[in-house]
Amino acid sequence: MAAKRPLHYSLFGPLLTCIALLFSHSAVGWERLRSDAPERYEVVRGDTxxxxxxxxxxSPWQWPELWQANLHIRNPHLIYPGDILVLGSCQGMPCLLLERGQGVVKLTPQMRTVPEREAIAPLPMEVVRVFLREHRVLEEGERLQELAYVVGGDNRRLISGAGDTLYVRGELPARTRLGIYRQSDPYLATDGAPLGTELIKIGEARYLSSEGDIARVEVLNAYQEVRNNDILLPFESREQEEAFQPRAPLNHVSGNIxxxxxGMxxxxxxxxxxxxxxxxxxxxxxxxxxxxxQGELIxxxxxxxxxxxxxxxxxxMMVFKPYNHVSYALVMQASNVLAVGDTVRAPIK
Known part of the structure; x- marks a missing residue:
C-alpha cells in the first residue's frame, strides 16, 4: 500500500478515538494490509x-495483533454482529476503530453484558465441535486391549441400538455418560512409524451397575449398530474457544499431512x-x-x-486438537487442492 489512508475525524467528532483494535507498531504495518482492505465494514452474523x-x-492468522493493546479484557476478541470497523491511521500506523451505537467507543477493561454466544467466534466453531464429538485418537502406547469393550447384549444380541443394555468388560468409571467408539485406521508417520489410532464415535451410553469386571450400560443413542468389541471411554474435555487464538509455534516445526x-x-x-x-x-x-x-518434477x-x-x-491450517504425536487441524486457506503427504511447517512471520 503506497499511501496511508486518511480518516475523516469530522464524521464522528470528539467521540472518535483510537481503540484497542490497534495494529502492533513493530509487527504489523501498512505493508501487511491488503490493498483492497475496506474503509468500513459492518460485522454480520456468521462472520468469524x-x-x-x-x-x-x-495473513489473517495474525489477527491477535489487531487487539494487542487491549490486554486488560478477559477475552479481547469480543466483537458482535452490528459492530462497524473503521480503518484509519493512529500515530502514523494502521488501526481499526470500533463504531458501536451512536458513535465510536473505546473498548475498556469492562465486558459488555451480552450473551457470549452472540460474540463473533475465532473460527467456524461448529465444524470443530462436530468433529470433536465424533473423532478422537488412541495414543500410541495406550493399549487397546486394556480399554473397556462390549462383550454382549441382552438376549444374546450381537448388534444393539438405543435403549438396549450392553455388557462391558474392563475398567469403566462409574460416570453418567460414556462414548461408544469403533477402531478405525492407524495413523502412521511418513517412515511408517505408528503414531496412534483413530477412534470413531458411534454412540453414547449410561453406566448402570457392575459386578466384578463386567459392567452394565444402557445405550442412549447410536449412529451405527453397536457391536461386540466396540470400545467405551469417558468423553474428552472440550477445548474452549479462548484456546483457538492463532499464533505461530515457538520452534521451527516441520511435518506432513x-x-x-x-478417507477423502x-x-x-x-x-x-x-x-x-x-x-x-x-x-x-x-x-x-x-x-x-512439492514442486513439479521436470x-x-x-x-x-x-x-x-x-x-x-x-x-x-490451525491446530485445534493436539495429541502427543498427532494433531487435528482445520484448513483455513487453500490456494491449491491439498493432499496427504503435503508438508506443514511454521509460517513465515
Missing part, C-alpha cells in the same frame, strides 16, 4: 474473526486433517501452520536432467 481479518490482512478423517483424498478449505506433529513437538491449540506442496531442456522445482505455499 478469521474472515474479518482476511478482509484487512494478507498424514490422513484426512473420512483431496483437501480444501474448512476440512479437517491429521498431521504427524503433536504436543511432544511443542504443538498447542491455536498454532498456525503453512502447507507447502526435465531440464538443455541437460535433460530431471530436476525438482522448489516447494510452493498452498494453504494455511
Amino acid at each position: 474473526l478469521w474472515d474479518i481479518s482476511a478482509r484487512y490482512l494478507r 498424514i490422513a484426512v478423517p473420512g 483424498r483431496f483437501i480444501g478449505r474448512l476440512q479437517v486433517v491429521a498431521i504427524d506433529l503433536g504436543t511432544q513437538n511443542g504443538i498447542q491449540p491455536g498454532h498456525v501452520l503453512r502447507v507447502d506442496q 526435465t531440464d531442456p538443455r541437460t535433460k536432467e530431471r530436476i525438482q522445482l522448489p516447494e510452493t505455499e498452498a494453504g494455511v
Whole structure:
C-alpha cells in the first residue's frame, strides 16, 4: 500500500478515538494490509474473526495483533454482529476503530453484558465441535486391549441400538455418560512409524451397575449398530474457544499431512486433517501452520536432467486438537487442492 489512508475525524467528532483494535507498531504495518482492505465494514452474523481479518490482512492468522493493546479484557476478541470497523491511521500506523451505537467507543477493561454466544467466534466453531464429538485418537502406547469393550447384549444380541443394555468388560468409571467408539485406521508417520489410532464415535451410553469386571450400560443413542468389541471411554474435555487464538509455534516445526478423517483424498478449505506433529513437538491449540506442496518434477531442456522445482505455499491450517504425536487441524486457506503427504511447517512471520 503506497499511501496511508486518511480518516475523516469530522464524521464522528470528539467521540472518535483510537481503540484497542490497534495494529502492533513493530509487527504489523501498512505493508501487511491488503490493498483492497475496506474503509468500513459492518460485522454480520456468521462472520468469524478469521474472515474479518482476511478482509484487512494478507495473513489473517495474525489477527491477535489487531487487539494487542487491549490486554486488560478477559477475552479481547469480543466483537458482535452490528459492530462497524473503521480503518484509519493512529500515530502514523494502521488501526481499526470500533463504531458501536451512536458513535465510536473505546473498548475498556469492562465486558459488555451480552450473551457470549452472540460474540463473533475465532473460527467456524461448529465444524470443530462436530468433529470433536465424533473423532478422537488412541495414543500410541495406550493399549487397546486394556480399554473397556462390549462383550454382549441382552438376549444374546450381537448388534444393539438405543435403549438396549450392553455388557462391558474392563475398567469403566462409574460416570453418567460414556462414548461408544469403533477402531478405525492407524495413523502412521511418513517412515511408517505408528503414531496412534483413530477412534470413531458411534454412540453414547449410561453406566448402570457392575459386578466384578463386567459392567452394565444402557445405550442412549447410536449412529451405527453397536457391536461386540466396540470400545467405551469417558468423553474428552472440550477445548474452549479462548484456546483457538492463532499464533505461530515457538520452534521451527516441520511435518506432513498424514490422513484426512473420512478417507477423502483431496483437501480444501474448512476440512479437517491429521498431521504427524503433536504436543511432544511443542504443538498447542491455536498454532498456525503453512502447507507447502512439492514442486513439479521436470526435465531440464538443455541437460535433460530431471530436476525438482522448489516447494510452493498452498494453504494455511490451525491446530485445534493436539495429541502427543498427532494433531487435528482445520484448513483455513487453500490456494491449491491439498493432499496427504503435503508438508506443514511454521509460517513465515
